[in-house]
Amino acid sequence: MRIVLGVTGGIAAYKAAELARQLVRNGHEITVVMTKGAEEFIRPLTFASLTGRKVITDLFSSASPDATLSSAVEHIGVAREHDLLLVAPATADVLAKFAHGLADDFLSTLYLAFDGPVVLAPAMNDRMWSHAAVRENVAVLRGRGHALVEPGDGYLACGTVGPGRLAESEKIVAAVEDALRKRRTDLVGQTILITAGPTREPVDPVRYISNRSSGKMGYALAEAALARGARVLLVSGPVNLQPPARAEVEQVQTAAEMRDAVFAHLFEATVVIKCAAVADFRPATPSAQKIKKTSADRTLELVPVPDILAELGDGPRNFILVGFAAETENLLDYARRKLEGKNCDMIVANRVGGDGSAFESESNEVLLVLRNGETIPVDRAPKRVVADHIFDQIVKLGK
Ligand SMILES: Cc1cc2nc3c(=O)[nH]c(=O)nc-3n(C[C@H](O)[C@H](O)[C@H](O)COP(=O)(O)O)c2cc1C
Numbered sequence: 523m524r525i526v527l528g529v530t531g532g533i534a535a536y537k538a539a540e541l542a543r544q545l546v547r548n549g550h551e552i553t554v555v556m557t558k559g560a561e562e563f564i565r566p567l568t569f570a571s572l573t574g575r576k577v578i579t580d581l582f583s584s585a586s587p588d589a590t591l592s593s594a595v596e597h598i599g600v601a602r603e604h605d606l607l608l609v610a611p612a613t614a615d616v617l618a619k620f621a622h623g624l625a626d627d628f629l630s631t632l633y634l635a636f637d638g639p640v641v642l643a644p645a646m647n648d649r650m651w652s653h654a655a656v657r658e659n660v661a662v663l664r665g666r667g668h669a670l671v672e673p674g675d676g677y678l679a680c681g682t683v684g685p686g687r688l689a690e691s692e693k694i695v696a697a698v699e700d701a702l703r704k705r706r707t708d709l710v711g712q713t714i715l716i717t718a719g720p721t722r723e724p725v726d727p728v729r730y731i732s733n734r735s736s737g738k739m740g741y742a743l744a745e746a747a748l749a750r751g752a753r754v755l756l757v758s759g760p761v762n763l764q765p766p767a768r769a770e771v772e773q774v775q776t777a778a779e780m781r782d783a784v785f786a787h788l789f790e791a792t793v794v795i796k797c798a799a800v801a802d803f804r805p806a807t808p809s810a811q812k813i814k815k816t817s818a819d820r821t822l823e824l825v826p827v828p829d830i831l832a833e834l835g836d837g838p839r840n841f842i843l844v845g846f847a848a849e850t851e852n853l854l855d856y857a858r859r860k861l862e863g864k865n866c867d868m869i870v871a872n873r874v875g876g877d878g879s880a881f882e883s884e885s886n887e888v889l890l891v892l893r894n895g896e897t898i899p900v901d902r903a904p905k906r907v908v909a910d911h912i913f914d915q916i917v918k919l920g921k
Contacts (some may be wrong), residue, residue, distance in 0.1 A: 531559015600846035719759030723804035737761030835865030
């Protein structure tokens, strides 16, 4: 496989040489990209000798006026031609750049142009590692599905003892091999229709009934499906999220609009995932004008909205149907009933309300309930990671 090894400016940069050697020995073709900081610790010649390839140190070096277009935008070419991006050691600085999308050198620019698996092996002083800013950046990167090879405990170059030492080379190589094995192309050829977020049912022109769904789980599913090679049709209720760039998005407000959008695209879908928290009821007669405040009590008459999942499950179909159950109690019981009642292939059950609620949260803990009676618990993890577990089961259902 073709691997980019990013080396950044930490004391442990010299250990990247041994790492490069091990990866070459495992049969990989290694392109080393060094930051300016890394060059303060180790010379490019070391990596060029070990990998037998040119070492990239500068974003602009190949962009001379007479360079061909492909060599002038080398970061895009390198991103396209490689199967995995490994950064070891990863400084606090590079973690922050990746987390926030800065692109002021070759490595950080390459990261934004790369859509394959990313493995990060941080190394830094123990206080730096435990700083809230670093913790937050690490959480963001984990949330994107990147593999983090945790630094080990031990004697640090700065003279202290604690967590922050670059993980052993064997551990980093194992994480790379694992990520390569899992490199997903198992959804190539699939068209996945995902609904996400809440719906809004108008009471009058300024008020509506909605719920606490943030859309994060549905958007994480869209990202995971795209990363595994699927085409994604995302029908989204109103959320404050940026949809993944390659998703084909239809924005809707009400349950009725969501139903129309789903059925308009259904003929294209091989998998339908109903992740949206669709309203169960809507005001019977939304007012055309803003309802004025009065001191009298007011009753709002509600009527049921179309049950999209039940409609999808009704009758023969040629797509896999996955529903979500958001419950505050009796999770498994309700999930099983929903699986049967709506004729789904799988229900993803998650708890909402109270501590650990799935709503408005970055992470989730779910139970996958299957038709054969099997239930598969997925431990709490960033929603992007949970999304991959869900697709692992969907891939099995399709076999
Ligand atoms: C002697 C020395 C050792 C350093 N070691 C580390 C380190 O282990 N981890 C880290 O995150 N930063 C370390 N730094 C700070 C980085 O070199 C600095 O943040 C730099 O801007 C990183 O740039 P880069 O991420 O582009 O390589 C060290 C700095 C010095 C002077």
